[in-house]
Amino acid sequence: MIREGDGEWTDEELLAAVADGDRLALRRLYERHAPWLRIRLQRRCADPTIVHDAIQDTFVAVWRSADRYQGSGSVAAWIWGIGVRRLIGQFRRNARVGTLPLFDGTGVDTRRPDDILASAEELVLERVEHGNLAGAINGLSPELRAVVQATVLDGLTTREASRLLGIPPGTVKTRMMRARRELRTALT
Amino acid sequence: MDGLPRTGPPNWHASTAVLEDYSRCGLDVARAASVEQHLLTCASCRDQLARLVAADGAAARELDELWIDVVDIIDRPRVGVAGRLIAGVGVPDHITRVVLATPALRLSWIVSILLVLAFAVGAALRTGGNDALLLAVAPLIPLAGIGSAYGAGVDPMHELVRAAPLPGSRIFLLRSIAVLVTAVPLTVAASLLVPGGGPAAVAWLLPSIGLVGATLALSTWCSPRTAAATAASGWLAGLAVVWLRAAGSPTSAILAAFPFRPAGQALFAALGGIGALVFSLRFARFDAPGGRQVEVR
Numbered sequence: 001m002i003r004e005g006d007g008e009w010t011d012e013e014l015l016a017a018v019a020d021g022d023r024l025a026l027r028r029l030y031e032r033h034a035p036w037l038r039i040r041l042q043r044r045c046a047d048p049t050i051v052h053d054a055i056q057d058t059f060v061a062v063w064r065s066a067d068r069y070q071g072s073g074s075v076a077a078w079i080w081g082i083g084v085r086r087l088i089g090q091f092r093r094n095a096r097v098g099t100l101p102l103f104d105g106t107g108v109d110t111r112r113p114d115d116i117l118a119s120a121e122e123l124v125l126e127r128v129e130h131g132n133l134a135g136a137i138n139g140l141s142p143e144l145r146a147v148v149q150a151t152v153l154d155g156l157t158t159r160e161a162s163r164l165l166g167i168p169p170g171t172v173k174t175r176m177m178r179a180r181r182e183l184r185t186a187l188t
Numbered sequence: 189m190d191g192l193p194r195t196g197p198p199n200w201h202a203s204t205a206v207l208e209d210y211s212r213c214g215l216d217v218a219r220a221a222s223v224e225q226h227l228l229t230c231a232s233c234r235d236q237l238a239r240l241v242a243a244d245g246a247a248a249r250e251l252d253e254l255w256i257d258v259v260d261i262i263d264r265p266r267v268g269v270a271g272r273l274i275a276g277v278g279v280p281d282h283i284t285r286v287v288l289a290t291p292a293l294r295l296s297w298i299v300s301i302l303l304v305l306a307f308a309v310g311a312a313l314r315t316g317g318n319d320a321l322l323l324a325v326a327p328l329i330p331l332a333g334i335g336s337a338y339g340a341g342v343d344p345m346h347e348l349v350r351a352a353p354l355p356g357s358r359i360f361l362l363r364s365i366a367v368l369v370t371a372v373p374l375t376v377a378a379s380l381l382v383p384g385g386g387p388a389a390v391a392w393l394l395p396s397i398g399l400v401g402a403t404l405a406l407s408t409w410c411s412p413r414t415a416a417a418t419a420a421s422g423w424l425a426g427l428a429v430v431w432l433r434a435a436g437s438p439t440s441a442i443l444a445a446f447p448f449r450p451a452g453q454a455l456f457a458a459l460g461g462i463g464a465l466v467f468s469l470r471f472a473r474f475d476a477p478g479g480r481q482v483e484v485r
Contacts, residue, residue, distance in 0.1 A: 011231070023259075030258070034251050035241040036227050036234050039211050043220065052254060059258045076228045134218035145217055153221050 011075035019066035026063055033076060034059070037083050044164070050090045057086040084154055088163045136186035144179040147172055202226060202233050204240070211240055283362060286352060290363040291343050292333030293370060301329055301371060305378035312382040319382045319389060320439035323448060324427050326375045327396035328420050333367035334403055335416025342413050357474035360412060361404075361467075368400065391448040398456030399423055401463020408470035 009017075009028065017025035034055060041051045061082050069078050140148065150161035151172065162169040202210075202223055209215045210223045227234055241247045265285075270293070274284045291297065308322035336342040338360040343349060349359060372393070379389040399419045406415030427442060434441030446452040467474075 023262075026258075026262075027255070030255055032231070032234060032238065034254065035238040035247075038247070038251065039213075039237070039241070040224055040227075043213055052250070052257075055254055056257050056261065060261050063258075063262045074229055076231075076234065080228060134216070134222075137218045137221070138216050149217065149221070153225075 012069075012071070015062075015066050015069050015075055018063060019069075026059065029062065029075075029079075030059055033079050036076075037079060040080070041083060041087055044084075045087060045091075050087070054083060054087040054090050057089065058083040061086065081155070084156065084164075085160065088156075088160050091163055091166075132187060136183050139186060140179055140182060144175050144182065147175040148179045148183075151176055200226075201230065202236070204236065207233065207237050207240055211237060211244075282352075282354075286349070286354065286359050287362050287366045289343075289345055289349065290333075290366050291336045292363075292367045297333065298370065298374075301333075301374055304329065305375060309378050309381050315439070318439055318443070319379070320442040322379060322382065322389075323392045324424075324442060326379065326392035327399050327423060329375055330368050330371045330396055331399055331403055331416045331420050333371055334364045334400060335413045335420075337363035337367060337412060339411045339413055355471075355475045357467075357471040360407065360474065361471075364400070364404070372396070391453070394453045394460070395423070395447045395456040398459035398463070401460035401467075403463070405463040405466035405470075408467060408473045 009025070011029065011032070014025045014029050018029065037058065038051065038055055041054055042048075045051050045054075058079065062079060069075065137145065137148065146165055147161065150156050150164050151158065154161075154164075156164060158169045158172045162172045165172070167175075206215070206219070206223060210220060215223065227237065241251070271284055271288055274287060275281065279287070287293070304325060305322075308319070308325050311321045312319040338346075338349070338356060340346045350356070352359065375396075376390055376393070379392070382389050399422075402419040402422075403412065403415045406418055409415075410418075426447070427445065430441050430445045431438045442448075447456060
């Protein structure tokens with residue numbers, strides 16, 4: 001059992017305690033991870049109610065499926081993987097709401113979108129040493145940037161990205177191809 | 189990329205100014221992406237960000253409220269598939285729980301029903317479609333479930349159930365319906381497995397309804413268990429008489445026995461109706477203080 005005042009438990013230890021039904025461990029994880037998750041989701045969804053519900057769903061899911069954490073990747077990345085999918089789930093339930101096309105990190109999920117997107121990601125990672133990457137990404141049109149963000153950096157599948165952005169999956173793919181071309185031009 | 193992280197192990201940390209910008213939805217997309225990537229791997233920057241959020245009263249309050257919502261959900265008992273099915277038909281939550289706690293809806297009960305049915309169907313198949321055993325046993329299956337639906341000694345959770353703010357008669361009735369809804373389709377399905385049975389294969393249905401009615405009526409005098417046992421004994425005694433007095437083959441005598449002839453079918457249907465009527469007139473006795481449900485065992 002995690003006790004009040006216990007010092008440094010790692011996220012992994014807390015999660016193992018949550019899997020054993022330790023409420024206080026869940027509280028610790030919530031204190032550590034809810035703040036950044038909230039900000040990150042807020043940057044993707046303009047509706048506070050939906051963000052609220054997505055975070056709530058996320059920690060309920062953490063409580064119920066803590067034993068399914070594989071140990072590959074950080075607990076934070078695992079929580080993010082749940083969080084962004086709960087956000088998409090909320091979109092599905094609440095018709096459409098406005099999203100803010102912003103940005104995200106890699107390595108979230110073992111699921112790969114598809115070959116096009118995977119090679120685009122390689123491109124981005126290869127070029128990460130070059131200082132003009134930020135400029136190149138910022139220089140993309142908002143539509144293309146949103147697709148790069150959702151698929152490459154949020155690690156979503158084409159279908160998930162299409163739900164998040166409210167555009168058909170085919171459009172996600174074509175925009176991703178255009179973004180890839182533009183990035184390549186900008187970086188070479 | 190001034191002051192922003194690249195990939196790799198974090199010796200680098202995001203500056204407070206960058207995190208503040210980030211938390212207010214500032215920063216351009218590339219920098220925000222960089223911060224988000226870093227946050228996934230850096231506990232120290234996550235803590236720093238959490239402190240910034242905690243310093244913002246509104247955000248901290250919102251997170252506290254959110255936590256209460258999370259706890260509220262994880263404290264709720266989980267509802268299984270059966271529960272969602274029942275709730276989907278529009279049954280209120282508290283009724284769903286009372287019904288789901290029916291002893292005869294447990295897996296062990298359903299498995300025993302299936303075993304009994306498999307045995308009876310097996311006997312019918314072995315004798316080339318002679319379903320006398322099935323006809324004799326089938327009406328007793330719902331009776332067993334109803335007899336154990338309510339009362340000390342048959343329901344392990346009876347003490348809790350008695351404390352429920354619902355009349356015992358109502359709980360008993362709801363659970364009896366749940367038992368019928370589960371047991372009757374299973375038994376009908378089993379009957380239809382017997383080849384050549386035709387409509388005769390479900391000739392047990394009206395006798396079963398009659399016996400259920402009798403059990404309901406009797407339960408206003410004695411416990412549901414005694415009532416069901418009485419009805420079942422009556423049924424078996426009648427069939428035993430037929431069996432013993434049979435001139436030719438006892439099984440064909442049972443197939444031609446009174447309950448399975450049109451007049452008998454009508455009589456049992458009527459018995460079902462009368463039993464339900466008696467229960468509806470006398471259900472107050474079921475709940476009466478000092479009545480049979482208070483009996484101590």
